[in-house]
Amino acid sequence: MPTYGNKTIEFVKGRGCYLYNNKNEKYLDFASGIAVNSLGHCHPRLIKALNKQSKLLWHVSNLYIIRTQEKFAREICKKSFADKVFFTNSGTESIECGIKIIRGYHTHFKTGKNEIITFEGAFHGRTFGALSAQKNKKYSNGFEPLMKGFKQVAFNNKKELKKAISDKTAGIIIEPIQGEGGIRPASIEFLKFLRNICNKNNILLFLDEVQCGFGRSGKLFSYEWAKIKPDIMAVAKGIGSGFPLGACLSTNRASVYMRKGSHGSTYGGNPLAMSVGLEVLKIISNQIFLKKVDNVSRYFWFKLKEIENEFSIVEEVRGAGLLLGIKLRSNYLEFSENLKKNKLLNVPAADNTIRLAPPLIVSYKDIDKSISIIKKVLKEIND
Numbered sequence: 001m002p003t004y005g006n007k008t009i010e011f012v013k014g015r016g017c018y019l020y021n022n023k024n025e026k027y028l029d030f031a032s033g034i035a036v037n038s039l040g041h042c043h044p045r046l047i048k049a050l051n052k053q054s055k056l057l058w059h060v061s062n063l064y065i066i067r068t069q070e071k072f073a074r075e076i077c078k079k080s081f082a083d084k085v086f087f088t089n090s091g092t093e094s095i096e097c098g099i100k101i102i103r104g105y106h107t108h109f110k111t112g113k114n115e116i117i118t119f120e121g122a123f124h125g126r127t128f129g130a131l132s133a134q135k136n137k138k139y140s141n142g143f144e145p146l147m148k149g150f151k152q153v154a155f156n157n158k159k160e161l162k163k164a165i166s167d168k169t170a171g172i173i174i175e176p177i178q179g180e181g182g183i184r185p186a187s188i189e190f191l192k193f194l195r196n197i198c199n200k201n202n203i204l205l206f207l208d209e210v211q212c213g214f215g216r217s218g219k220l221f222s223y224e225w226a227k228i229k230p231d232i233m234a235v236a237k238g239i240g241s242g243f244p245l246g247a248c249l250s251t252n253r254a255s256v257y258m259r260k261g262s263h264g265s266t267y268g269g270n271p272l273a274m275s276v277g278l279e280v281l282k283i284i285s286n287q288i289f290l291k292k293v294d295n296v297s298r299y300f301w302f303k304l305k306e307i308e309n310e311f312s313i314v315e316e317v318r319g320a321g322l323l324l325g326i327k328l329r330s331n332y333l334e335f336s337e338n339l340k341k342n343k344l345l346n347v348p349a350a351d352n353t354i355r356l357a358p359p360l361i362v363s364y365k366d367i368d369k370s371i372s373i374i375k376k377v378l379k380e381i382n383d
């Protein structure tokens with residue numbers, strides 16, 4: 001189905017931060033799929049893990065013990081707030097699981113609450129739960145009716161949020177850094193405020209770290225910057241570095257209703273995905289690796305801020321870690337296309353913003369290269 005429109009570029013090979021098209025032309029990949037290839041393309045340790053598992057066992061049903069799945073879940077729990085993990089194949093499935101956890105929790109405790117608050121500019125995926133939560137006509141037009149039970153308020157707005165909370169409020173879903181919405185970080189103060197208000201009102205805090213999790217912010221999970229812990233969290237994208245994989249993480253208390261038969265997935269948690277995910281986690285959760293991501297992202301930020309000062313067409317550089325956006329005053333789609341023509345891959349987001357999400361293994365040299373391409377293209381737009 002032509003859901004992605006016309007395409008012009010075909011990539012046939014990838015290595016590290018580079019992609020090669022069918023004419024063997026080299027592109028600097030600062031899109032990483034869409035913030036997916038956390039360890040770049042064809043990382044040798046991931047190839048090894050996948051190859052090894054592919055010779056042993058690809059698929060068994062979740063009706064059987066999958067030791068790698070148990071091991072991976074234990075490792076994720078050790079390195080996060082979570083006590084339990086449900087494995088999925090994508091971000092939107094992880095969101096669906098989290099919505100069920102919220103509703104199930106309030107069913108179990110008979111609170112009578114079932115309403116979920118989300119934020120303007122949010123993107124949680126393309127399934128009906130996600131479409132209903134994000135309330136963005138761009139994605140849901142023509143597919144109505146959506147699910148009931150979602151309310152939306154302005155992002156980073158304490159006052160509106162306070163007003164929206166009622167005795168029906170069961171959960172709050174937020175991306176610590178909005179991706180599709182234009183690379184807009186929630187302020188640390190706002191995240192702390194959400195944690196407090198959730199505690200006071202028996203509301204579950206559900207973070208969507210599908211795009212901003214797994215090292216992209218310079219910490220393993222973005223919530224660590226705010227020194228808060230969620231009750232539920234959706235992850236995907238970077239967790240598999242290109243292998244389709246997602247997960248919904250939860251505390252024991254929040255997932256109290258998730259018992260035998262309450263949820264399932266044919267493929268979620270399959271041995272191939274688990275072997276790759278486990279290796280990704282081993283690499284990314286290493287503190288030296290994360291420190292390097294933090295350092296390189298600060299360097300990138302500083303260079304982009306110089307560009308913001310130099311070019312009046314740049315309204316703002318924003319984001320966090322290696323999830324950065326350049327907001328233009330106009331022509332951002334032309335800007336995005338011209339960067340691509342100059343062999344720098346990027347992805348447009350909402351709010352006149354282009355997104356830069358290089359693999360976490362990006363070098364200072366590659367950052368410098370991207371900066372000179374961005375400057376060249378901005379100069380051409382300015383002329």
Ligand SMILES: Cc1ncc(COP(=O)(O)O)c(C=O)c1O
Nearest residue numbers: 090091092123124125179210211
């Ligand atoms: C924050 C966020 N949540 C959920 C999703 C949906 O993930 P998927 O496309 O894997 O279903 C995305 C995808 O871009 C996302 O950025």
